[in-house]
Amino acid sequence: xxxxxxxxxxxxxxxxxxxxxxxxxxxxxxxxxxxxxxxxxxxxxxxxxxxxxxxxxxxxxxxxxxxxxxxxxxxxxxxxxxxxxxxxxxxxxxxxxxxxxxxxxxxxxxxxxxxxxxxxxxxxxxxxxxxxxxxxxxxxxxxxxxxxxxxxxxxxxxxxxxxxxx
Amino acid sequence: xxxxxxxxxxxxxxxxxxxxxxxxxxxxxxxxxxxxxxxxxxxxxxxxxxxxxxxxxxxxxxxxxxxxxxxxxxxxxxxxxxxxxxxxxxxxxxxxxxxxxxxxxxxxxxxxxxxxxxxxxxxxxxxxxxxxxxxxxxxxxxxxxxxxx
Ligand code: FES
Numbered sequence: 530x531x532x533x534x535x536x537x538x539x540x541x542x543x544x545x546x547x548x549x550x551x552x553x554x555x556x557x558x559x560x561x562x563x564x565x566x567x568x569x570x571x572x573x574x575x576x577x578x579x580x581x582x583x584x585x586x587x588x589x590x591x592x593x594x595x596x597x598x599x600x601x602x603x604x605x606x607x608x609x610x611x612x613x614x615x616x617x618x619x620x621x622x623x624x625x626x627x628x629x630x631x632x633x634x635x636x637x638x639x640x641x642x643x644x645x646x647x648x649x650x651x652x653x654x655x656x657x658x659x660x661x662x663x664x665x666x667x668x669x670x671x672x673x674x675x676x677x678x679x680x681x682x683x684x685x686x687x688x689x690x691x692x693x694x695x
Numbered sequence: 696x697x698x699x700x701x702x703x704x705x706x707x708x709x710x711x712x713x714x715x716x717x718x719x720x721x722x723x724x725x726x727x728x729x730x731x732x733x734x735x736x737x738x739x740x741x742x743x744x745x746x747x748x749x750x751x752x753x754x755x756x757x758x759x760x761x762x763x764x765x766x767x768x769x770x771x772x773x774x775x776x777x778x779x780x781x782x783x784x785x786x787x788x789x790x791x792x793x794x795x796x797x798x799x800x801x802x803x804x805x806x807x808x809x810x811x812x813x814x815x816x817x818x819x820x821x822x823x824x825x826x827x828x829x830x831x832x833x834x835x836x837x838x839x840x841x842x843x844x
Binding site: 594634650 | 750752
């Protein structure tokens with residue numbers, strides 16, 4: 530009798546255990562999903578690898594394209610491609626966000642007219658190499674910076690943070 | 696800007712800067728033998744639209760695509776669109792399409808037609824290169840209009 534009960538108890542515990550485990554397996558991504566956007570805003574987000582070797586960087590900003598897996602937008606669930614302007618200052622790797630601080634267009638390095646500057650084609654916004662906005666052009670603040678880490682020789686980029694160079 | 700409330704709020708405050716509306720014209724062919732091609736062009740057009748939007752977010756408002764099936768009367772659709780877009784307050788109107796039939800339709804604003812490129816077999820890197828290439832082509836049309844002011 531007691532043998533029977535204990536086996537049943539054992540079984541039900543096991544099942545609950547399995548169920549509990551399965552539930553947590555299902556819940557975890559959901560919780561992560563719910564919390565993630567908050568984390569991204571505080572800059573504590575994951576570092577994403579880029580194909581850029583740190584050793585190949587110079588003092589001239591170059592465009593680095595990289596992919597963030599599984600982002601969602603209105604139409605598609607897809608990997609999101611992202612861009613950064615990356616250069617070296619001494620030994621320090623600097624990565625700037627290409628998103629114009631005026632209304633969000635993508636800025637280029639060196640337009641036809643202004644050399645050694647970032648240029649926004651939308652309303653002729655201008656920034657110095659360190660991202661500092663040039664007065665008299667529409668942007669009212671400097672370009673954001675990315676968190677940067679060099680891992681095994683490759684540049685990894687994290688979330689954006691307010692510009693620390695200006 | 697995208698046709699979402701947050702971006703529309705920005706637009707309302709920044710009308711002077713966001714002076715261009717882009718309408719993707721999306722042809723849908725329902726016949727089984729041409730469905731795949733139609734889907735492929737649709738993917739291309741939507742990808743390109745998103746790509747251009749990202750580059751020129753601060754100047755262009757992108758409408759959700761205006762989609763039509765194969766026997767739609769395009770001239771009639773063009774007339775309706777021209778009429779309705781007059782009620783918006785954008786200085787420049789562009790239509791973006793891979794459907795060559797639009798090149799013989801009269802419409803207010805500029806039709807930018809470009810042939811569709813099948814992206815489905817390409818990896819991310821190649822897609823990116825193709826998009827940049829296409830953007831450069833399209834850009835000349837935008838610049839032409841923007842520089843006239
Ligand atoms: S969005 Fe860059 S200058 Fe206006």
